[in-house]
Structures are given as structure tokens and as C-alpha cells.
Amino acid sequence: MSSPLLSLVDVPAMPDDAGPVDPATSTRIGSFHHDRENGYNLEWESRADFNNWLKHEQVAHGIEIRVSKTRKARHLYSMCETFRCARNGTGGKKHYVKKTAREYKIESKRIDGGCPCFVQIKTYPHTNTILGKYSHDHSHPTGKDNLKYVRIRVSTRDLIEVWVHYGVTDQEIVSDPSLITTDLTNIFQKKKIQSWFSEHERDHYITNREICRIRKEILRTDIRLDANDVHSTRIWVSKLQSQGDFVYYKDKRDLPPAGSALADNLFALCIQTKFQKDAYERLGNGFLGIDATHNVTQYKGILLFTLMARDNWGHGM
Numbered sequence: 066m067s068s069p070l071l072s073l074v075d076v077p078a079m080p081d082d083a084g085p086v087d088p089a090t091s092t093r094i095g096s097f098h099h100d101r102e103n104g105y106n107l108e109w110e111s112r113a114d115f116n117n118w119l120k121h122e123q124v125a126h127g128i129e130i131r132v133s134k135t136r137k138a139r140h141l142y143s144m145c146e147t148f149r150c151a152r153n154g155t156g157g158k159k160h161y162v163k164k165t166a167r168e169y170k171i172e173s174k175r176i177d178g179g180c181p182c183f184v185q186i187k188t189y190p191h192t193n194t195i196l197g198k199y200s201h202d203h204s205h206p207t208g209k210d211n212l213k214y215v216r217i218r219v220s221t222r223d224l225i226e227v228w229v230h231y232g233v234t235d236q237e238i239v240s241d242p243s244l245i246t247t248d249l250t251n252i253f254q255k256k257k258i259q260s261w262f263s264e265h266e267r268d269h270y271i272t273n274r275e276i277c278r279i280r281k282e283i284l285r286t287d288i289r290l291d292a293n294d295v296h297s298t299r300i301w302v303s304k305l306q307s308q309g310d311f312v313y314y315k316d317k318r319d320l321p322p323a324g325s326a327l328a329d330n331l332f333a334l335c336i337q338t339k340f341q342k343d344a345y346e347r348l349g350n351g352f353l354g355i356d357a358t359h360n361v362t363q364y365k366g367i368l369l370f371t372l373m374a375r376d377n378w379g380h381g382m
Contacts, residue, residue, distance in 0.1 A: 088141050089191040095141040097189045097196065105187065105196035115186060115195050119148070124266055126201075127208040129215040130184060131155045143188045152205050152214060153180035174214040180204050208265070215267040217275065221258075225279050235276045298334070311337040332367070348374035 092098045101108075109115040123130055129151040136145045149155055154175045181204060186197035205211065228238050238258060262269040290304075291297040295316070302314045313335040321327035337345070352375040359369040 150180040150182040
């Protein structure tokens with residue numbers, strides 16, 4: 066028996082999401098008005114207001130909150146961003162395998178079980194107002210006890226980089242700014258860097274070791290000429306040879322020189338700059354020493370040797 070024909074009044078109504086939606090008036094899930102009435106109980110008039118609130122919240126509680134996830138949409142809202150406490154971690158599980166058994170001086174900021182603190186905000190296409198919700202509970206101590214797990218501010222780091230490029234030492238940056246030249250007064254302000262921040266702010270506790278680490282990162286960009294160490298080494302070899310320095314380079318694929326008795330798979334790099342050659346010729350007749358006690362641990366099985374001549378005052382050169 067065939068089914069009776071449905072009249073127009075029997076045809077079910079199309080759902081609300083089948084047609085165009087005005088985000089300014091819609092009350093559907095995900096819209097501005099729905100979010101406002103369902104959990105998103107914080108509001109900021111602009112992104113600048115939210116950034117100021119987030120900065121104040123971090124300073125007030127001695128915590129660090131970073132972006133963990135972003136999700137874009139096209140109709141009801143523009144962007145949904147989730148921020149999490151840095152002690153929880155903001156990314157996925159890392160698959161890095163340690164190459165050495167040494168223990169780090171600074172323990173990991175991540176804690177077992179994570180931290181439940183998060184901030185979630187949403188922006189909308191029809192308004193500058195930002196809605197958000199905030200879970201402020203932490204599974205770890207906050208305040209001064211947590212500051213050692215907080216990163217240095219970007220603005221402070223940028224200032225330290227300026228000092229490093231001007232040749233200011235780590236000790237001068239931390240505690241002895243009186244040695245800074247007067248023509249840089251406007252930049253350096255002749256103050257101890259800790260005095261710029263209160264005892265409740267992370268940058269108040271900046272140390273020489275941290276500045277040294279920043280200095281190394283800056284110098285690394287000048288020293289490491291390519292992300293691949295093999296390519297970087299070859300570039301350095303060509304650069305040194307072009308300026309008249311003596312360089313002997315053999316990687317594992319190069320055949321050893323005839324009669325050298327070197328292993329086929331040996332890596333060897335010998336460098337003698339023009340200054341070192343001059344010092345060797347003038348001072349090497351009386352004394353020549355060798356030092357192989359350098360702490361080279363990044364590459365297993367590689368040793369660093371240094372030949373030293375002694376000057377007229379008994380100092381190594």
C-alpha cells in the first residue's frame with residue numbers, strides 16, 4: 066500500500082542553520098548572545114583590554130598563561146582561543162629522546178597531572194567586545210614560589226639583547242650599571258635591572274646565568290651559519306680559508322691522506338688562524354703544550370685539542 070502524499074503543511078520546517086545567520090542577532094549555540102548567557106561571564110572592550118587584564122593576572126599571582134589552542138570559525142564567531150597555565154604545558158607530548166644521562170640544573174616546569182587553570186576567549190565578526198571564561202584554580206603553589214617557572218618578559222629580554230650588542234657584561238647588566246657609558250643613559254637608565262620590578266615579578270630575580278644563556282643564543286645566530294651542523298661547518302671552512310687561515314677538514318666520507326694512517330670514517334678539523342701561526346712561529350721554539358681537557362659533551366666521541374705556545378711572561382698563547 067503506497068504512502069499518502071504529504072501536504073505542504075506536513076513538510077517539516079527546515080532547521081535554523083540552513084539559511085543565512087546574522088551573528089549580531091542570533092541566539093544559536095556559539096553566538097555572542099548565547100555565549101554571554103552560558104558561561105562566558107567576562108568581557109573586554111578590545112584585545113588591548115584583554116592583554117592588559119591577562120598581564121595583570123599573571124603578575125598578581127606569579128603565574129604564566131600562554132596560548133594553547135586556537136580555533137577559527139566563519140559565521141557566529143571569528144576566533145576561539147584557549148590559554149593554559151605554563152605548568153600544564155601548552156602543546157602536545159614531546160618525543161625528544163635525551164642524548165646524555167646528565168641531570169638538568171633547572172627542573173621541568175611541567176607537573177604530573179597538569180594544571181587545571183585556563184582562560185578561553187572568543188571574538189565575533191560584528192563587535193570588538195571579547196567574551197571569556199576563566200578557571201583560576203591551580204594544582205601548584207602560586208606567587209613568589211612559582212616565579213622560578215615563569216619566563217622573562219619579552220621587553221626585558223629585548224633590552225638585554227641591546228646591552229649584549231653594546232658589549233655590556235653579564236655582571237654589569239645585573240648589578241653594576243655604573244660602568245655603562247653616559248651616551249647610553251637614556252637606554253640603560255643607570256639602574257640595577259632588578260630594581261625595575263617588584264619582588265612579586267619574575268624579572269626581579271633575573272640572574273647572571275640567565276643573561277649568559279641569552280647571550281649564547283644571540284651569539285649562536287652569528288656562529289651557526291646553517292641549521293644543519295654539517296653545512297654550517299663547511300661554510301666556516303670556506304670562510305676561514307678565504308681569509309687566509311689554515312684549515313684542514315675531513316668528514317667521514319672523505320678518504321684520508323695517503324700515509325696518514327687515519328681511519329676512513331674519521332672526522333677531523335684542524336684550524337690555525339694567521340694570528341695563531343704568527344704566535345707559533347715566534348713563541349713555539351721554547352715551549353709547546355697541548356690541552357685536551359675541554360668539556361665537549363654535545364657530540365659523543367669527538368675530542369677537542371688545543372696546541373699552546375708560551376709567551377715571554379709564561380702565559381699560554
